Amino acid sequence: MDFSFTESECDLVSLCREFAQKEIAGRAPKAWEEARCPTDLLREMGALGLLGILIPEQWGGIGMSTVGFVAAMEQIGLADQSVAAAWQAHVTIGSLPLYLFGNDAQRERWLRPLAEGRALGAFGLTEPDAGSDVRGIRTRAVRRDGGWLINGQKTFISNAGTDMSFGVTLLARTEATEGQEPAFASFVVEKDTPGFTMGPKMRGIGWRGLDTRDLFFDDVWVGDDHLIGDPAMGLSQFLRTLEVGRISIAALSLSLTQAVLDMATDYARQRVQFGQPISKFQAVQFKLADIATELEASRWLTYRAAYLRDTGEPFLKEASMAKLKASRVAAWAASEAVQIHGGLGYMLETPVARFYCDSKVLEIGEGTNEIQHLVIARTLGC
Amino acid sequence: MNIAVCVKQIPDPAVPGELDPESHTLHRVGKLILDESDSFGVEMALQLADKAGGGDVTLISMAPNNEVSGLRTALAMGAAKAVLVSDPALAGSDALSTAKVLAQAITRAGDVDLVLTATESTDGYTGTVPNQIAQLLGWPSLTFAKHVEVEDGKLTIRRQTEAGYDVVESSLPAVVSVTAGVVEPRYPSFKGIMAAKNKPVDQCTVADLGLSSDDVGWSGARQEITNVAAAPAREAGEKVEDDGSAHERIVAFLEALKVI
Secondary structure, X not given: OOOOOOHHHHHHHHHHHHHHHHHHHHHHHHHHHOOOOOHHHHHHHHHHOHHHOOOOHHHOOOOOOHHXXXXXXXXXXXXXXHHHHHHHHHHHHHOHHHHHHOOHHHHHHHHHHHHOOOOEOOEEOOEOOEOOOHHHOOOEEXXXXXXXXXXXXXXXXXXXXXXXXXXXXXXXXXXXXXXXXOEEEEEEEEOOOOOEEXXXXXXXXXXXXXXXXXXXXXXXXXXXXXXXXXXXXXXXHHHHHHHHHHHHHHHHHHHHHHHHHHHHXXXXXXXXXXXXXXXXOHHHHHHHHHHHHHHHHHHHHHHHHHHHHHOOOOOHHHHHHHHHHHHHHHHHHHHHHHHHHOHHHHOOOOHHHHHHHHHHHHHOOOOOHHHHHHHHHHHOOO | OOEEEEOOEEEOOOOOOOEOOOOOOEOOOOOEEEOHHHHHHHHHHHHHHHHOOOXXXXXXXEOHHHOOHHHHHHHHHOOOEEEEEOOHHHOOXXXXXXXXXXXXXXXXXXXXXXXXXXXXXXXXXXXXXHHHHHHHHOOOEEEXXXXXXXXXXXXXXXXXXXOXXXXXXXXXXXXXXXXXXXXXOOOOOHHHHHHHXXXXXXXXXXXXXXXXXXXXXXXXXXXXXXXXXXXOOOOOOOOOOOOOOHHHHHHHHHHHOOOO
């Protein structure tokens, strides 16, 4: 099996490495410290073409392969996880529903600005009473005046409240006929739509540079042209884009593990105790060797899931496995890397502490790891 | 307005360089990159062409083995095309020979209103090529520009001085060397990188430029590097124990350096 990169994938990786190291690594930590989404960096990434990475050129993107996206993510996430998190939410769940299920008019209106990097995309799924149990969402869209009247609340929504956010694509329950299963549909709600309001930026353990908020919809009316895709198939549509999101979180996890491995290795080679660098002690060596090995294992699970998507094969199981494995490794590796740093690693002044804070959410977002277990178990016939 | 930018492709400064023991010149084998000091000229040219409402930015370069890696970076930034002079006869060229080649290459590019260069290259540091090009073309030479403006066919630069800057005006065409940091060079976008692969690079030889191989390379060189010595190790500084009068010693030291 050949996972070597094409020439354009190599070019993309070089571009991302240079931008990540020269711009993101220097500027993003301050934004994290100030709990501010660095949209200046996201706009610059947009100018480079990165915000349209998975969208074809026809709609303003660069039409990169999923493998190329994973490789690019490895570079961006190495520099900062919040920027990488905002970026991946934009290119997967923020943009893909519009591309995959929108009509041409909708793609022109909403997808193109996202792909060209002029606006930031968001998707609203989770609610206070519905996370893993997606079918439990209460946000409701009912037929009214030739359009739809939306009422409800979303929570933990990334990218909707920044100065470059266009609004949100959300999933809502639509009216079900008596005795039938409820149906779900996706709608675009642009910012400044009457009745659409937001809470303040939420404070997480990590990802502090990511804009995450509660969204409120009180009698928000949108026209029929804001309905994305099939009015009854919104849930299965969204779940399809979530499969790509899982590869994306797996890739983000790889970048975190690589980052903390690099930091811990550098530190262990410098830190002298008992007359020699602590990297000479097996207790430390074994930790580093374990992290490196687990990282490689997660890396190939992730690239394989990406490769399957690129070749048009089913990748549901592999994407879930990659997300499960890579995020678990990332959270564990971050903890081990802090341990190697000792007291210094506990201090927020050190980058490894920032990455440690950013690691936990990887096991939660884009489907908790418990849900990944369920998805994998189902593919086994359970 | 058509602008030519002289760009040098150099060995990656991040990789330790090597001198040829015979010629004492820099080994220039393998992949070369765009000299960072030239990226400012490229950016400046792109901005000036944009402001002028059109015109092409053409890269002018001389490099061994038809090397184009550095040119592709500048093409990805937005330059339209390049003239690359590559010829085994160019090995050993001194600054004047280089200027002759670049001046001819600029003429070959044709219809150039303005030539931008860096003040000096990051591998050679002679800093004389821009003036020599201007002399050979018979155009005005403006140097150390930290700001460049073209309006109604008139060129105005701010020339960096120790105390501030001089405002220097000139007619066009002219040759201007721009200082590093004068503008923020853009990152090539992904689409720019892809497009650069198909942009025209006019590859030519010394003969194509109407020059003789006697004018360039080792045979044309008017300078010779006779010896290369290692830089002297930095000597230990002076340590001053403060007996209450250390500040006077510091002041005297700074005065001796004419810093204060």
